[in-house]
Amino acid sequence: MSVPIVFITTFQIENGAIEKFKEAVRKSIDFLETNGPQLMAEVCIAESEMRAHGIQIHRDSESILTHWQLADPYMRDVMQYTTTTRVDIYGQPSEAVMEGMRRLSSQGAVISVTPRFVGFSRLPGIE
Numbered sequence: 001m002s003v004p005i006v007f008i009t010t011f012q013i014e015n016g017a018i019e020k021f022k023e024a025v026r027k028s029i030d031f032l033e034t035n036g037p038q039l040m041a042e043v044c045i046a047e048s049e050m051r052a053h054g055i056q057i058h059r060d061s062e063s064i065l066t067h068w069q070l071a072d073p074y075m076r077d078v079m080q081y082t083t084t085t086r087v088d089i090y091g092q093p094s095e096a097v098m099e100g101m102r103r104l105s106s107q108g109a110v111i112s113v114t115p116r117f118v119g120f121s122r123l124p125g126i127e
Helices: 018-035 061-079 095-106
Strands: 005-013 040-046 051-058 082-090 110-114
Touching: 005 061, 018 040, 018 061, 051 061, 061 082, 061 095, 082 095, 095 110
Parallel strands: 082 110
Antiparallel strands: 005 051, 005 082, 040 051
């Protein structure tokens, strides 16, 4: 069984871009719901603060790498309206995933990794 990895990404939305951001996110989520490997993907928006949080649960690091490859064109569209300020990762991502995180870190995003200790899941296919 796979041990899940939870990603919580925080984005600062550019002033005046909230509606364009929402449209790009809707397109991305629609694509991911049909094609993405995630067990869960949610986006929450605090409009008054022009901040958004993307929450994803992945089965494992391979799921994350597949997601990045599939979603790249959609994420480029989303990212033109935002800056990633923080990524909180819960679980044990692979070195390949952490390499992708280092690129974000070099652009100013804070990356936090908290290793899994113990737990359970009722999601199919994971502990």
